[in-house]
Amino acid sequence: MPKGSVSLTRSIHPGQRMADAWLDAIHWNPDGLVPVIAQEVGTGVVLMLAWMNPESLRLTRDSGYAVYWSRSRGRLWRKGEESGHQQRVRAIRLDCDADVILIEVEQQGGIACHTGRHHCFFRQLDANGNWGEIAPVLKDPAAIYHQPSQTHE
Amino acid sequence: MPKGSVSLTRSIHPGQRMADAWLDAIHWNPDGLVPVIAQEVGTGVVLMLAWMNPESLRLTRDSGYAVYWSRSRGRLWRKGEESGHQQRVRAIRLDCDADVILIEVEQQGGIACHTGRHHCFFRQLDANGNWGEIAPVLKDPAAIYHQPSQTHE
Numbered sequence: 001m002p003k004g005s006v007s008l009t010r011s012i013h014p015g016q017r018m019a020d021a022w023l024d025a026i027h028w029n030p031d032g033l034v035p036v037i038a039q040e041v042g043t044g045v046v047l048m049l050a051w052m053n054p055e056s057l058r059l060t061r062d063s064g065y066a067v068y069w070s071r072s073r074g075r076l077w078r079k080g081e082e083s084g085h086q087q088r089v090r091a092i093r094l095d096c097d098a099d100v101i102l103i104e105v106e107q108q109g110g111i112a113c114h115t116g117r118h119h120c121f122f123r124q125l126d127a128n129g130n131w132g133e134i135a136p137v138l139k140d141p142a143a144i145y146h147q148p149s150q151t152h153e
Numbered sequence: 154m155p156k157g158s159v160s161l162t163r164s165i166h167p168g169q170r171m172a173d174a175w176l177d178a179i180h181w182n183p184d185g186l187v188p189v190i191a192q193e194v195g196t197g198v199v200l201m202l203a204w205m206n207p208e209s210l211r212l213t214r215d216s217g218y219a220v221y222w223s224r225s226r227g228r229l230w231r232k233g234e235e236s237g238h239q240q241r242v243r244a245i246r247l248d249c250d251a252d253v254i255l256i257e258v259e260q261q262g263g264i265a266c267h268t269g270r271h272h273c274f275f276r277q278l279d280a281n282g283n284w285g286e287i288a289p290v291l292k293d294p295a296a297i298y299h300q301p302s303q304t305h306e
Binding site for chain 2 (some may be wrong): 021037046049061085092095096100115117121122124134
């Protein structure tokens with residue numbers, strides 16, 4: 001998946017968006033989306049879960065960098081477009097029911113979460129039924145974003 | 154999360170299902186569900202993604218074993234109820250947007266997938282745009298289930 005590569009179908013049908021077989025194999029939900037788990041290569045840390053539509057998954061494959069679909073903003077979300085914390089994609093995997101994707105990524109900057117943490121799953125249920133925090137803030141969100149209060153999507 | 158433990162709210166309001174604060178913290182989707190990633194303790198392997206409703210998540214916490222909500226069957230799905238491949242839950246984590254759960258589990262039998270594989274993400278996109286298989290079948294599904302063609306949910 002070299003950056004800037006051009007898909008075969010695009011050259012066959014210039015200017016036309018094709019439905020590739022590999023995309024057709026995926027069972028998209030009624031909103032045309034699929035949940036995508038991003039797991040860090042090497043550490044195995046589950047960084048986050050976000051959503052993709054066919055276009056964002058195609059762009060992810062073609063560019064080699066994770067491109068999600070922002071449900072709240074209703075547009076493509078090139079991960080790291082504001083933070084610089086891009087995700088270099090090393091593998092794209094599909095589950096048995098073809099309705100969940102897992103991507104293996106290298107997390108640039110070591111921060112996947114908009115809260116400035118390594119990963120998003122930093123709250124853990126304790127014995128008293130409280131969500132405690134188990135991962136530190138590595139960088140102040142105010143230093144990452146212009147608008148620190150924004151969410152992932 | 155000892156097996157058979159009784160929640161505090163249950164003793165306060167016998168016979169009544171309470172909305173616990175820790176469940177209220179979760180942003181359930183319009184169907185009242187949340188996606189749940191199951192990750193294997195020790196190996197870090199992402200085994201599967203399934204869904205929970207508040208009841209199944211409460212049962213998961215109270216029993217210490219993963220209980221999902223089967224969307225296709227429209228009922229609680231006690232993981233391993235047919236296969237014996239239960240998931241002992243060691244931690245329950247919540248993401249930054251409070252709309253994705255990650256559970257750390259010990260996978261009994263070493264098989265999480267209904268196809269008889271260790272995990273569900275056994276298809277990987279290759280350079281030719283094909284989904285290739287990267288994980289072996291460890292046990293014939295026909296030997297696991299009476300009806301081998303069933304899906305996860």
